Amino acid sequence: MGRWGDPPPTPTHAQMAHLAGPRYSPAPAQGHAPHAKRRRSEDRPLAITCTPCRARKIKCDSTKPTCDNCAKNPAECVYPVKLKPGLRPGTGTDMTKRVEALEEPTPMDLISPEMALDLGFKSPASAASFLDPHLLPPDDIVRDLIALYFSHIAPWAPIIPPQSFTAPWNIIVYAIVVVTLRLSNDPRIASTKQQYRQTAKSHVLSHAIESTSISSVQALALLALDLIGSEQGPSSWGILALLTRSAVHLGLITEDERSGKTPPHSLSRTSIIPPPADWGEDEARRRLFWLIFCLDRYACVSTGWDFALPDFEIKRCLPCRDELWLGTEWQTTPLFKPVLHRDAVPDPSQLSPMAYLVEALDLLGRAHTLQTRTVEPNDARQVEHRKDMTMTLTTAARRWFADLPDLEAGSMSLVIQAIYHATLLKLNAYYAYPALGTGTPPQPYGDTCITSARALAQLCGAARELGFIHSSSPLFVWSTWVAARVLFVNDFLAHRDAPCTEFEEILAALKEQAPYWSLANQYTNLLERAKRKWSTGSAYDAEANPSLPDAIHVLLDLRRTAYSAVGANGEATPYVSPPDVSLSHLPAWAVQPLLGDLHNWFDLPAGLFTEGA
Known part of the structure; x- marks a missing residue:
């Protein structure tokens, strides 16, 4: 043998x-x-x-x-003899030869950076390529983009301290380029913006996978800001998953112990990064975590997902004022406590406005959690419990809003107020239109919805006065979309001839924000299409007109998730008969033809990722 x-x-x-x-x-x-x-x-x-x-x-x-x-x-028919177990001789030598072959130069290594940019190649695997200046615009344009970031994006996402970046550019600058190219009007890059954006984005993603560091997570967070303001679909949302898991793995979810003592755990955790070297780095890590928290809450509310960062695991202090961050003395701010559970209002003299954005998104997240719980329609006890919790959260949100200190006018103040009103809309729209009502929304739910929707229309006016390039953000865009959709439903079910003035104001504001955040362009298309179909059709009558144009159905059909509705190409949806149970406690769209459940109502809109929607 x-x-x-x-x-x-x-x-x-x-x-x-x-x-x-x-x-x-x-x-x-x-x-x-x-x-x-x-x-x-x-x-x-x-x-x-x-x-x-x-x-x-x-x-x-x-x-x-x-x-x-x-x-x-x-x-x-031959039965061979069984081979002996184990690796065959020569296996190790063969693997070594394969590794050597992979390390040999390949035709992609022979392509110049300029050719790679023109051809749209992804980032090479070499770590040295992250410092290649040819993959970014000229240095003077990069400096202009950095200035745009600190002027227009950092005010509502303050995670990078003001500093002087110099070439060769680090990975954070690549991410800054990705998120700020939309704001640049430099004619030299008018035709190459998308190429630069894609190349820089690929480098950031490769760096985040190959390198475990705070700077790589900061760069990922900036990519996520670009993501939520763009028209990209679920295939790109792995960035958010990578971001939230990185926050947990790096220990950003809990406070560092400067005394050298670590919190007790059932198992000792592997320390991936060293402790912060100074106060500024410590606060930068804290703010990075809170931005990831805000993105997690927004993504889950707008898609129906579960939170990746549960409340009970968070042991973080709130971010401090910018003046304290730029100092050298270590500061101690209050630990984060949900608004529903805190004993007293934190001292505003210590806190950054970002702390109030965190609290606003926590309230929005709790509204989302309440409405994702399954309730049996025939269980009166469950139904009443949800109503009680809705009123409790509404009251807590109003009390929190009344306790807010005066905030400087700007994008952060606008987005905090917008998230607050979107939270009230999410909580109360569920009960605003009872199935067996007279057509007038019951109180206090109806008044709460109309008041908050009109307040968001007024915020659009304030943002316009500041200039949308300064005041707009993806969170603000989403909040105004929620208000426009509520106003559309309210007016349509009331058999009015056309949407109200506030709806038109929000629609105009979305159009003006579209050049900066393309998400607004998709919302604009959906709202305009529904409005056009409404104006050319007849008044809604369930008996005479049991089906609606798809454009209106996109806004009113609340049973389907956003992504299940993307593939619906029909122009009309068939009549749906209501069930034979007591429906007085349910919203109108739960039982009326073509109207669905509110659980998925605040998803990103159907057709968002479909070309030509």
Whole structure:
């Protein structure tokens, strides 16, 4: 018998005779192997699958000497000797040769950075490529983009301290380029914005996977800001998943112990990054976590997902004022406590406005959690409990809003107020239109919805006065979309001839924000299309007109998730009969034709990721 790596020998006639018994009577073989070699082969068992069955990848019944599959060609039915277990000799050498082959230069390594940009190649795997200046715009344009970031984006996402960046640019600058190219009007990059954006984004993603550091997570967070303001679909939302898991793995979810003591755990955690070197770095990590928290809450509310950062795991202090952050003394701010559970209002003299954005999104997240719980329509106790919790959260949100200190006019102040009103809309719109009502929204739910929707229309006016390039943000855009949708539903179900003035104001504001955040462009298309269909059609009548144009149905059909509705190409949806149970406690769209459940109502809109929607 040869080496383990040699092909297995063909079974001898003696082996076949021994296994087959009286059925097999072969003729004497000539030129057989020596007796010692034959004995070693006879001591080894045969495979349970014959060679032809193995080659054809079919089940073999292991009948000797000929299986049923080979009955027509008995001569082909051969059962090889089983090989010894373990790696074959030479396996290690073969793997070494393969690694050496992979490390040899490839045609992509021979392409210049300029050619890679023109051809749209992704980031090479080499870590040195992250410092290649040719993959970004010229240095003077990069400096302008950095200035745009600190002027227009940092005010509502303050995670990078003001600093002087110099070439060669680090990974944070690549992310800044991605998120700020939308704000640049430099004619030199008018035709190459998307190429620069994609190349820089690919480098940030590659760096985040290959390098574990605070700077890589900061860069990922800036990519997420670009993501939520763009038209990209679920395939790109892995960035958010990577971001939230990185926050947990790096220990950003809890406070660092400067005394050297670590919180007790059932198992010791592996420390991936060193403790912060100074106060500024400590606060930067804290703000980074809170931005990730805000993005997690926004993403889950707008998609129906579960939170990636549960409340009970968070042990973080709130972010401090910018003046304290830029100092050298270590500061101590209050630990975060949900608004529903805190004992007193934190001292505003210590806190950054970002702390109030965190609290606003916590309230929005709790409204989301309440409405994702399944309630049986016939269980009066569950229904009343949800109503009570809705009023409790509404009251807590109003009390929190009344306790807010005066905030400087700007994008942060606008987004905090917008999230607050969107929270009230999410909580109260569920009950604003009862199925068996008279057409007038019951109180206090109806008044709360209309008041908050109108307040968001007024915020659009304030943002316009500041200039949308300064005041707009994806969170603000989403909040105004929620208000526009509530106003549309309210006016449509009230059989009005056209949407109200506030709806038109929000629609105009979304159009003006579209050049900066393309998400606003998709909202604008959906609202305009629904408005156009409404104006050219007849008044809504469930009996006379049991189906609606798809454009209106996109806004009113609340049963489908956003992504299940993307593939709906029909222009009308068939009539749906209401169930025969007591419906007085349910919203109108739960039982009326073409109207669905509120659970998915605040998703990103249907058709958001469809071209030409």
